[in-house]
Amino acid sequence: MERIFTSIVILLCLGLLVYATVGEERTITDQVTVGTSTPVVSLVNLDDTFPGYVAGAGGDIALVANTTTIVWCVGVVNDLNGYGTISNVTAVLWDNATDETYTSNNNTKYLNQTPCEKAQLNDTAATFNCTFNVYWIANATGWRCTANVTDSGALTSGLASVDRNIGSLLSLDVYENNAGETASTTLDFGTVNVNANSTNDKNVTVESYSNVVIDYQVNGTALNCSGTGSINVQNVSYSLIPGQTIGDQTQLTGTKASINANISKPTLVSTVPTSMSHWRIQVPEGVAGTCSGAIMFTAIANA
Numbered sequence: 589m590e591r592i593f594t595s596i597v598i599l600l601c602l603g604l605l606v607y608a609t610v611g612e613e614r615t616i617t618d619q620v621t622v623g624t625s626t627p628v629v630s631l632v633n634l635d636d637t638f639p640g641y642v643a644g645a646g647g648d649i650a651l652v653a654n655t656t657t658i659v660w661c662v663g664v665v666n667d668l669n670g671y672g673t674i675s676n677v678t679a680v681l682w683d684n685a686t687d688e689t690y691t692s693n694n695n696t697k698y699l700n701q702t703p704c705e706k707a708q709l710n711d712t713a714a715t716f717n718c719t720f721n722v723y724w725i726a727n728a729t730g731w732r733c734t735a736n737v738t739d740s741g742a743l744t745s746g747l748a749s750v751d752r753n754i755g756s757l758l759s760l761d762v763y764e765n766n767a768g769e770t771a772s773t774t775l776d777f778g779t780v781n782v783n784a785n786s787t788n789d790k791n792v793t794v795e796s797y798s799n800v801v802i803d804y805q806v807n808g809t810a811l812n813c814s815g816t817g818s819i820n821v822q823n824v825s826y827s828l829i830p831g832q833t834i835g836d837q838t839q840l841t842g843t844k845a846s847i848n849a850n851i852s853k854p855t856l857v858s859t860v861p862t863s864m865s866h867w868r869i870q871v872p873e874g875v876a877g878t879c880s881g882a883i884m885f886t887a888i889a890n891a
């Protein structure tokens with residue numbers, strides 16, 4: 589009888605043990621081991637000076653004639669797998685009126701010249717700097733940079749900057765350019781008698797080092813003579829049409845006058861577009877010796 593009673597007590601106790609942890613709410617633990625995550629690019633900024641890692645930094649880009657300008661594309665990459673797993677950043681600079689996937693060229697698209705530099709920002713992030721050597725012929729329009737990042741697991745993502753404007757570059761070079769003569773920076777009419785006009789064109793070539801279609805302006809000074817007197821600037825005349833008499837040409841003055849030359853936008857660094865003008869002079873009475881002055885050529889936007 590005592591054994592049966594003891595067994596009942598034990599069963600009751602077991603029952604209490606089993607049911608003591610039952611309730612309206614029970615909790616189990618869940619867990620997962622996180623694998624790779626895609627790196628994320630942010631704060632992509634673009635400028636011709638170092639713009640810094642601040643939202644909205646950067647500004648317009650000014651090119652320099654007949655050379656390259658360094659353009660910066662910078663930003664931040666975050667990868668929750670750790671800084672050490674951010675393996676590579678590349679960047680594309682492109683004219684936003686075209687397509688980022690076009691073949692790289694000096695007019696509408698550039699790739700980073702040297703590998704983009706990156707530096708550790710914290711345990712999971714890096715800053716990056718990419719630079720482009722942008723030629724003076726790059727289109728005058730809005731440009732943007734797309735930065736692309738790859739991690740050690742070959743996961744990639746990219747982000748484009750806001751648009752930054754490359755401004756119009758108006759620039760030219762000029763030289764005398766007569767058949768059979770060496771190109772020169774002196775427009776030499778040769779010997780012309782007093783009270784006579786030069787009878788042959790002397791040619792001046794304008795080369796455009798602009799990134800837009802241009803016209804240009806001319807103005808000049810009197811020609812001071814080594815012997816006696818000076819020749820009025822208006823005794824010098826010009827035309828885009830060859831073979832005109834001095835009476836049909838346009839007189840040079842001290843005030844800038846536009847020449848509608850329509851010189852096309854350069855598309856190659858190696859070969860620039862040109863326009864030739866034709867010049868004559870009338871030598872008045874009262875002068876002697878060698879007479880020289882200056883003629884100024886100024887690039888202007890096409891009109």
Ligand SMILES: [Ca+2]
Nearest residue numbers: 625667669739
């Ligand atoms: Ca990752």
Ligand SMILES: [Ca+2]
Nearest residue numbers: 636647648649
């Ligand atoms: Ca700038």
Ligand SMILES: [Ca+2]
Nearest residue numbers: 803848850891
């Ligand atoms: Ca024009």
